Every structure is written in structure tokens, then in C-alpha cells.
Amino acid sequence: MLDNTVKLTEEQVSYYRENGFVQIDSILSKEEVEELRGYLEETMGVQNGNSTQTAASGDMYYKVLNQRVNTWRDHGGMARFVLSRRFADAAKQLTGAEGIRLFHDHALLKMPQDSKPTPWHQDMPYWPMNERGALSIWIALDDVDENNGCLMLVPKSQKIKNLKSIDLVNPEDIFSDEGAKEIDRNTAAVVRMKAGSCSFHDGLTFHYAHANQTDKPRRALAIIFMPDGTTYSGANHICTDGLGLVKGDVLAGGLFPKLA
Numbered sequence: 001m002l003d004n005t006v007k008l009t010e011e012q013v014s015y016y017r018e019n020g021f022v023q024i025d026s027i028l029s030k031e032e033v034e035e036l037r038g039y040l041e042e043t044m045g046v047q048n049g050n051s052t053q054t055a056a057s058g059d060m061y062y063k064v065l066n067q068r069v070n071t072w073r074d075h076g077g078m079a080r081f082v083l084s085r086r087f088a089d090a091a092k093q094l095t096g097a098e099g100i101r102l103f104h105d106h107a108l109l110k111m112p113q114d115s116k117p118t119p120w121h122q123d124m125p126y127w128p129m130n131e132r133g134a135l136s137i138w139i140a141l142d143d144v145d146e147n148n149g150c151l152m153l154v155p156k157s158q159k160i161k162n163l164k165s166i167d168l169v170n171p172e173d174i175f176s177d178e179g180a181k182e183i184d185r186n187t188a189a190v191v192r193m194k195a196g197s198c199s200f201h202d203g204l205t206f207h208y209a210h211a212n213q214t215d216k217p218r219r220a221l222a223i224i225f226m227p228d229g230t231t232y233s234g235a236n237h238i239c240t241d242g243l244g245l246v247k248g249d250v251l252a253g254g255l256f257p258k259l260a
């Protein structure tokens with residue numbers, strides 16, 4: 001049952017709050033990983049649905065990520081996982097927020113052959129939110145290490161402010177930003193894990209993913225959660241454009257459901 005919750009340890013919660021990320025092993029069973037892989041495969045091929053493929057094969061961005069946003073809006077199986085209480089409740093425990101809403105999910109595949117790393121960046125600058133506190137769960141659907149695209153995360157980097165968004169195809173070096181002077185990339189954790197394990201990272205945490213040098217796709221599902229009450233900043237975003245939101249509106253309702 002994906003609605004069962006996982007009680008995180010005090011160490012996991014305090015590690016997240018101090019360092020801006022935490023790894024949690026085996027959040028999914030082997031059977032659940034197998035099930036989710038099947039749904040993911042069906043979803044990646046959807047044409048004209050309610051989810052969005054952000055780049056086509058051959059595009060430069062596709063070499064960084066073969067990405068599909070809002071898979072839950074097309075596939076009931078993806079929805080079962082994305083909307084499950086298990087992940088949202090873990091986000092609630094980590095943040096201490098009174099409630100957790102979905103912002104969006106995205107399937108993140110790193111394809112074999114000419115794969116590029118995901119450059120160092122923060123997520124928050126891409127999100128149209130006034131308050132900090134939003135976070136991602138990144139669920140590995142394959143065993144991951146430096147050879148096929150595991151994440152690297154810089155401890156305590158969430159303590160600095162929201163810098164500017166980085167072009168993921170022609171990246172500037174985020175570490176050369178004046179605001180990032182105190183962040184040392186040499187302290188980054190290499191987050192190797194087994195399929196079915198996950199990490200959570202704060203929207204401000206500096207992170208990177210290695211290129212995939214193997215001959216198989218690296219599959220991951222990331223879900224972005226936000227504390228209930230988070231408000232719209234007015235910036236453009238694929239998930240809010242066209243919804244008629246005005247600056248300061250609470251991000252809520254059926255497209256941003258409260259999950260925990």
C-alpha cells in the first residue's frame with residue numbers, strides 16, 4: 001500500500017534540516033519499483049496528453065535529460081505513486097510543514113550515448129514561488145552511481161539565498177556567483193543508491209548529476225512538494241502558465257493537491 005507512511009528517524013530529519021538533503025533507502029519495495037518502471041515506460045510514449053515532454057530526441061536538452069513533466073495527469077499508475085501519502089508525508093516530516101502540496105512530478109531519464117551531466121544548479125530559481133521550503137524527492141528506478149548519473153549534493157548550500165537559474169544546456173558556473181562564495185563544491189556528497197531508494201533535497205541545495213556512460217537509460221522519478229500556503233510569485237512556469245493566477249495567490253486546488 002503506497003498510502004502507508006514511513007516514520008523517519010530523528011537523525012534523518014535533523015540531517016535534512018542541517019544539510020539540505022537526505023538519502024532514504026528502500027522507500028519503494030522491489031515489486032513497487034518494477035510496477036513503477038512499467039508505468040513510466042507507458043507514460044514516456046504518450047502523445048498529446050496532459051503531461052509535457054520537454055525536449056525531443058536530438059535536442060541538446062535531451063542529452064542532459066529526457067524529461068516528462070506531470071506524468072500523473074496522464075497515467076493512473078503514475079498518479080498512484082506521485083499522489084501517494086508515503087512520499088508527501090516524508091516531505092512533511094522533513095520540513096516540519098503543517099501540510100504538503102504537490103507542485104509537479106517529472107520523469108527524469110538520462111539516455112545512453114552522448115549523455116551530458118546535469119550542471120550544478122539550484123531548483124528554486126525555476127519555481128514561481130514566493131516562499132522557500134519546497135523540495136524534491138528523487139527516486140532512483142535503477143541503481144545509480146557516477147557511471148550512470150547519480151546526484152551530487154552540496155551540504156549546507158541551502159543556507160544561502162536563491163541565485164539565478166542556470167541554463168542546463170549552456171551552463172554558467174554557479175560557484176562563481178558572488179552569492180555562492182562560501183559554498184565549496186569539494187564537500188559535495190556523491191549520492192549512490194539502489195533502485196527504490198531516494199533522496200530529498202531542498203529547492204535551494206546545489207546539485208548536479210553525472211552523465212550516463214552506460215548503455216542503458218538511467219531512470220528516476222522526481223516529485224516536487226511545497227508547504228501548504230506557498231504563494232505564486234508571478235514568474236512563468238510550465239505548471240502555472242495559463243491558469244490565470246495572479247501574484248500572491250496560494251498555489252492550491254486540484255492541480256496542486258494537498259497530499260499530507
Ligand SMILES: O=C(O)CCC(=O)C(=O)O
Binds near residue numbers: 108149207
Ligand atoms: O536527474 C537529474 O539528472 C537531475 C535532477 C535534478 O536536478 C532535480 O531533481 O532537481
